[in-house]
Amino acid sequence: MKPTLEALRPCLDGAIPAVVATCAPDGTPNVAYASQVHYVDAGHVALSYQFFSKTRENILAHPYAQAQVIEPGSFRHFRLRLHYQRTETAGPLFEYMKAQLAGIAAQTRMDKVFVLRGADIYRVLDIEAVDAHLPPAPPPSDALLNLRRALDALGDATDLAELADRALGALTPGFGIRHALLLMLDEAGAALYTLASLGYSNSGIGAEVRVGEGVIGVAARERIPVRINYRTGDYAYHTAMRAAQPDEPRIPLPLLAEAHSQIAVPLLHGGHLLGVLYAESEHDAFFSHADEDALVVYARHLAALMAQASCDTDDAEPTRAAPAAQPSGATLTVRYFAADHSVFIDNDYLIKGVAGSILWTLLNEHATNGRRDFCNRELRRDPRLPLPDFGDNLETRLILLARRLAERCPAIALEKTGRGRFRLHLAQPLALEAR
Amino acid sequence: MSVLLTVEQAAFLQGPVSINVAASSRDGWPCVCRAQGCVVGRDRKTVTVLLSARRGREVLDALDAGSGIAAVFSRPTTHTTLQLKAGCATRGASSAALRACNGRYAQGFADELVKLDYGADLGQGLIAVMSVSDLVALRFAPEIVFDQTPGPAAGRVLAAT
Numbered sequence: 001m002k003p004t005l006e007a008l009r010p011c012l013d014g015a016i017p018a019v020v021a022t023c024a025p026d027g028t029p030n031v032a033y034a035s036q037v038h039y040v041d042a043g044h045v046a047l048s049y050q051f052f053s054k055t056r057e058n059i060l061a062h063p064y065a066q067a068q069v070i071e072p073g074s075f076r077h078f079r080l081r082l083h084y085q086r087t088e089t090a091g092p093l094f095e096y097m098k099a100q101l102a103g104i105a106a107q108t109r110m111d112k113v114f115v116l117r118g119a120d121i122y123r124v125l126d127i128e129a130v131d132a133h134l135p136p137a138p139p140p141s142d143a144l145l146n147l148r149r150a151l152d153a154l155g156d157a158t159d160l161a162e163l164a165d166r167a168l169g170a171l172t173p174g175f176g177i178r179h180a181l182l183l184m185l186d187e188a189g190a191a192l193y194t195l196a197s198l199g200y201s202n203s204g205i206g207a208e209v210r211v212g213e214g215v216i217g218v219a220a221r222e223r224i225p226v227r228i229n230y231r232t233g234d235y236a237y238h239t240a241m242r243a244a245q246p247d248e249p250r251i252p253l254p255l256l257a258e259a260h261s262q263i264a265v266p267l268l269h270g271g272h273l274l275g276v277l278y279a280e281s282e283h284d285a286f287f288s289h290a291d292e293d294a295l296v297v298y299a300r301h302l303a304a305l306m307a308q309a310s311c312d313t314d315d316a317e318p319t320r321a322a323p324a325a326q327p328s329g330a331t332l333t334v335r336y337f338a339a340d341h342s343v344f345i346d347n348d349y350l351i352k353g354v355a356g357s358i359l360w361t362l363l364n365e366h367a368t369n370g371r372r373d374f375c376n377r378e379l380r381r382d383p384r385l386p387l388p389d390f391g392d393n394l395e396t397r398l399i400l401l402a403r404r405l406a407e408r409c410p411a412i413a414l415e416k417t418g419r420g421r422f423r424l425h426l427a428q429p430l431a432l433e434a435r
Numbered sequence: 436m437s438v439l440l441t442v443e444q445a446a447f448l449q450g451p452v453s454i455n456v457a458a459s460s461r462d463g464w465p466c467v468c469r470a471q472g473c474v475v476g477r478d479r480k481t482v483t484v485l486l487s488a489r490r491g492r493e494v495l496d497a498l499d500a501g502s503g504i505a506a507v508f509s510r511p512t513t514h515t516t517l518q519l520k521a522g523c524a525t526r527g528a529s530s531a532a533l534r535a536c537n538g539r540y541a542q543g544f545a546d547e548l549v550k551l552d553y554g555a556d557l558g559q560g561l562i563a564v565m566s567v568s569d570l571v572a573l574r575f576a577p578e579i580v581f582d583q584t585p586g587p588a589a590g591r592v593l594a595a596t
Contacts, residue, residue, distance in 0.1 A: 016553075019507065021457035021467035029505040031457035031467055031518065032583060051589055066465050068455065072553075075560030077469060077490070130490050131564055137556070 003127050005042055008078055009289040010137065011069040012039045013229055014100065018069045020047065022058035030054045037067055037080075038097050039289065040121060045080065048101055049087060049118040056120075059084045065122065068130075072285075073137030077130035082122035089118045092222040099218055099226045141176075143290035150174025150298055160309045161399045161416070167277070167302050168198035174298075175291060177279045179256055183209060183216060184275040184396050187354060187387065192220055192276055195396055195403075197254055204254035205403045206351055216276050219264035223273055227263045227292050229285045251349075261286035265295045269303035277302065310395055314376055314420025324372060327429045332411055335433045336360045341386065345409045354393070355401040357385050362424050363412075363432055376420040398422065437480040437521075437576035438594040444517065444580065445475040448482065451540075451547035452508045456484055456573065458497035466493040470506065470573075471565045472540035474533070481576050482506070482519060483527065485537050488569040495571060498524050504575050507583060511551055516583040517593070519575075527572035534570060541565040 011018075018037045023029045032055045036048035047067070049056060059065060063084035070077055088094050098116040153170035157163040164182050171177035179199040183192035186208075194207040212221045219226045259280035267274040277299045281287070287295075335344040342352035343359055351359065361384050365371045376394055379385060387394060402414040402422075411428040440448070454470035468491035470484040484506055488495065498504060504524040509516040545558035580594040 016557075017453075017509075019455045019467055021455075021465035021505075023457075023459035023463065023465045027459045027463065028503050028520065029457040029459045029465055030520075031455050031505045031507045033507070033509060033516065033585075035585075053590060062463065064464060066457075066467050068467050068469070073556050073560070075557055075564050077564065079467065081464070134560070134563055137560075 003078065003129050005039065005045070005080075005124055005127065008069065008071075008080075008127065009039050010073075010140070011071050011078060012037050012045065013072070013285065013289070015072040015229070015285060016070040018067050020055055021066045021068075022055050022064070023062060024054075024058050025061050030058055034067065036097060036101055037069055038093075038100065038119070040093065044085070044121055044123055045082070046088075046093060046097060046119040046121050048097055048116055049120050050101075050115060051117075059120070067122075071137050074134060075131075076134050076136065079128040079130060080124050081126040081128075083125055085121045085123055087118040087120050092224040093121075094119045095218050095222045096224055096226055099215060099228055102228065140288045140290060143288065143294040146175045146291070147294040147298055150294075151301065154298075154302070154305075156305065158305075158309050158312065159416075160306065160395050161402075163302075163305055163309055164196040164396075164399065168196050171198065171279060175279075175295070177281070179259075179281065180277070180279040181216075181253070181255075182275065182277060184393055185211075185220065185273050187393060189273075192216060193353075193400060194251075194253070195275070195400055200254035202252070202254045203403070203407060204251060205407060206355070206400055207251040207253045209253065215262050215264045216278050219266050219278075220273060220276050223266045223268060225263065225265045225292050225296050227261075227287050229261050229287070256280055256282060258282070260284045263287045263292060263295060265292075265299040267299050267303035267306065269300070269307045274303050274306055312419055314418075325425075325427070327411075327426045329411075329428045331429045331431050332409070333431045333433060334360075334363060335435060337435045345412075348408065350408055351401060351404050354386055355397045355404070358394075358397060359401055359405075359412075360432075360434075361385060362414075363430060366424055366426070367430070367432055372424045373417065374422055374424065395420075436578065436596040438578065438580055438596055440475060440479040440482075440577065440580070440594070442479070444593075445479050447510070447515065447517065448473050448475055448508050448519075450510065451543040452510045453544070454484060455507050456486065456491070456494055457505045457507075458494045458502040460493065460497040460502065461500045466497055468494040469564075471567070471570070472533070472537045473508070474536055481574055483533075483572050483574045485529075485533060485540075486571045486573055487565075487567040488571045489567070491571065495526070495573075498573065499526075504573070506575075509583075511547055514585055516585070516589075518581040518583045519577040520579050520581075521575040521577055524573045524575035527574050529570040529572055533572055537565065537567075537570055 018034045020034045021031045038046040065082040067080045097119045101116050150170045153173050168180045182196040191208045191210050194204050197203045209216045215226050261281040264278045341356040343350045343356040413425040415423045417423045457467045472485040474483045503522045505520045507518045541562050545561045578596045582591045
C-alpha cells in the first residue's frame with residue numbers, strides 16, 4: 001500500500017533537507033537540496049523558492065520534479081513525484097513558510113542566506129516508499145490523547161478569569177507545555193495584549209504584540225497556526241522591542257531567551273479572531289504536525305468558551321458591600337496621560353490604553369462621589385472610555401487591569417462581586433494628577 | 436572529454452558528504468536516488484558513485500536508456516555543496532574494494548550526522564539503509580562542476596570542458 005502524504009508529515013518539518021530532481025527541456029537532469037518541503041494538504045506540497053536556481057528555471061520550462069524526503073529517526077526515504085502548479089508570494093501559506101524557513105535557516109546557521117521569495121505549489125502525483133522493509137521511526141506522542149487530557153483539565157469554566165488561567169494550565173497535563181501565553185486582540189484589531197501566562201518569572205500580563213509582529217502577530221494577521229521547530233532570531237521579539245521608541249511605556253513579553261520551538265494558534269470563533277494561544281519550549285522540534293492539529297482544535301474550543309462567557313448577562317444587583325476600610329499610609333500619586341491613556345503610580349508605569357482609561361475613570365468616580373461598586377453595563381455606556389460600539393473586550397480588559405494592579409500596585413484592587421460587577425478597594429490614599 | 440577535478444574537490448567528494456544522483460527517464464521524468472559512497476579516479480577525471488540497484492532502479496534504468504547524470508555532494512556540517520554533471524554514466528561491476536568503500540562511507544557519514552545532534556537513531560537508520568548487497572558502481576567523467584553551496588555564489592560554474 002502506498003503511503004499517504006499525511007503519513008509523511010514528519011518528513012516535511014525541515015529536520016533533514018530534501019533533494020529535488022528536475023530536468024531541462026533537453027533532458028539534462030539537475031539535482032539540488034531543498035530547505036523546505038511544506039505539507040499544504042492531502043494532495044499538495046510547497047517548496048520554498050529562495051534563489052533563482054537551475055531547479056526553478058527547469059520547473060518553469062518543464063513542470064515536473066521528484067523530491068526525496070527522509071523520515072527523522074528512521075532515515076527511511078520516500079520519493080514524491082511532483083507537478084508544479086503555481087507560486088504564491090503573499091498570503092497565509094507564504095507567511096507560514098517564511099516563519100518556518102526562519103527556524104530552519106537558524107538551525108542550519110543560514111539566517112542571512114535563506115530568504116523566502118515564494119512558495120512553489122506542487123501537486124503530488126505519486127509517493128514511493130523506498131525503504132518499506134525498514135521499521136518506521138518510533139511514533140510521536142498521541143496528539144488526540146493529549147487533546148483529550150487538555151480538554152478534561154480545561155473543564156467548562158464560565159468565568160473569563162478562571163477560563164484564561166485554566167486554558168494555559170491545562171496545556172501541561174495535556175501536551176507537556178510549560179511555557180505559554182494567552183493574548184487577546186485589542187479593540188482596534190492592531191495589537192494583542194497578554195491576559196494570562198504560564199511558566200515565566202515575570203507574568204508579562206498586559207504586554208502587547210503588534211499584529212504581524214513575530215510568530216504571534218503573524219498567526220493573528222493571517223489567522224493561521226504558525227509552528228517553528230528550531231531556534232530563530234528572525235521571529236524573536238527582542239529586536240522589535242528594542243526598535244520601539246525607548247521612552248514609550250511598554251510591558252516586556254516574558255518569553256524564553258532562546259526558544260527552540262514555538263507555536264502560535266489563533267483563537268477563532270464565529271469568523272472573528274479573539275486572540276492567540278502561544279506556547280514555546282527549550283527543546284528542538286517539540287511540537288509535531290499532530291500537536292499543531294490538536295492545538296488548533298483546542299484553541300477553537302477555548303475561543304467558543306470565551307465567547308460564551310463574554311455573552312453571559314450581568315447580575316442585576318451587586319453583592320452587599322462590606323464596610324470600606326479607610327485608606328492609610330503614604331499617599332500614592334496616580335498620573336494619567338490622556339494622549340495614550342497611560343497610568344503611572346509614583347512614576348512607575350502601570351498600564352495604558354483602554355485598561356488605563358478604565359482605571360482613571362474608576363478612581364475619579366471614587367474621588368468625586370465616593371463610589372466603590374461598579375458594573376460593566378455602565379462602563380460600556382461611559383463616553384470617557386474608548387470602547388467600540390460592538391465587540392468590546394471590557395471583561396478581559398478588567399481582568400487584565402485587576403491582574404496588573406495585583407502585581408504592581410496591590411494598594412489598588414478590583415474585586416469581582418458578581419457577573420459584570422466589581423468593587424474598587426483602596427488601601428492607601430491617592431493623589432490624582434491628569435497630564 | 437572530462438574536467439580535471441582539483442585535489443580538494445576530489446577529497447571533498449570522497450568525504451562524509453550526502454550524495455544524491457539524478458537522471459531523466461526517456462519520457463522526461465526526473466528521478467533521484469541516494470548514493471552510498473564515491474571513489475575519484477587517480478587521474479581525477481572520473482568519478483564512481485555507488486548505488487543500491489533496488490533503491491536506484493529508476494535512475495539506473497534512465498541512465499541505461501541514455502540519460503545524462505547529475506550528482507550533488509553536500510557536507511552537512513559546512514553546507515559546502517558541489518554538483519557534477521556528465522552526458523552519460525556506465526555501470527561497473529561491484530568489487531570487494533567498492534563494498535569496503537560503502538561501509539567506510541556509511542560509518543563516516545553517520546558520524547558526521549551525530550556531530551549535528553541528529554541523534555544516534557538517525558545514524559543507525561542510515562547504516563541500515565546503506566547495508567545492501569546489490570551495490571552498483573556508476574562511473575562517469577564530469578563535464579561541468581557547479582558550486583551549489585547556499586548563498587549568492589550558488590550555481591557558479593567551477594570547471595567545465
